[in-house]
């Protein structure tokens with residue numbers, strides 16, 4: 001599988017580490033249940049999923065990679081800081 005980093009171009013997936021589904025981070029003051037869900041619960045769907053990937057052996061950017069978990073087709077790659085999911089503090 002190859003991933004096109006917005007900064008580095010097309011690279012082998014072994015340059016990246018996947019960190020799981022790109023979920024909406026709970027806001028400041030969110031309750032314990034919201035944090036428990038964010039940190040521990042994953043749905044692992046078969047199909048299209050947005051995931052966080054780290055370009056460890058490249059530019060060091062966090063990416064939001066939207067891919068089909070069945071076919072491994074990559075539909076979109078964006079800098080996580082520029083997506084709604086990765087932009088929350």
Ligand SMILES: [Zn+2]
Nearest residue numbers: 005008058059
């Ligand atoms: Zn990169």
